[in-house]
């Protein structure tokens with residue numbers, strides 16, 4: 466676990482997603498009240514709690530836990546955190562809130578999407594009592610001292626995806642809306658996972674974000690990025706690369722996911738977790754986009 470100072474009121478706790486630094490963070494946002502953004506998985510929660518302790522934040526002082534979306538590496542630790550932070554309400558889009566009350570179906574579908582290699586690194590979710598949950602899609606949370614968090618809809622990566630704009634820093638907690646950007650592992654790509662990935666929505670989201678006045682991006686995987694325009698432009702380009710590679714493969718009747726992924730993310734990787742992420746999250750993205758494109762083509766044909 467490492468504490469990464471971001472701003473006078475924002476701190477990142479590197480909670481070592483996939484058991485390594487540089488992969489996932491939980492952000493701590495402090496006004497008079499304290500909010501956490503992103504929970505990591507069940508496996509990362511002990512390290513997040515150690516981070517809070519190191520920051521001198523008592524467990525009773527955390528009032529809010531915000532998730533950008535329902536995936537295991539963002540909301541998977543929410544139940545464990547809620548159990549340890551007795552005063553905190555948990556926020557997520559109401560569309561996927563039932564999965565935090567009863568995570569069993571979500572865990573089954575996540576296991577299929579994540580694959581057996583990376584699955585054991587995600588841990589078991591813990592159910593959250595309904596009364597601790599709040600819908601986040603219209604959230605405007607005033608933490609005091611001019612620190613205000615506001616939800617904006619950023620669907621595509623998942624239908625429930627929300628990003629949180631923070632007023633005092635003019636930064637955006639962007640979750641996975643524009644993909645991952647992990648300088649320590651030289652990995653940069655938008656993640657387009659099955660079964661709910663929506664290309665049209667993600668294209669709109671990235672275009673919308675490029676029109677906004679955002680000073681910094683607080684990426685979950687991984688860390689703050691100052692060059693907002695550059696990151697969003699590269700996210701757009703890398704996404705269109707994937708679309709070109711996947712549609713060409715489908716036109717040729719090629720369904721070899723590993724080979725398609727190797728054409729999209731050609732850097733050969735042997736390090737851990739770089740190789741696992743490039744393989745597991747990369748292949749998940751190929752499968753997600755293929756599924757989207759297959760359905761789109763079927764719709765087009767049935768209309769013709």
Ligand SMILES: [Zn+2]
Pocket residue numbers: 534536539622623641
């Ligand atoms: Zn995700």
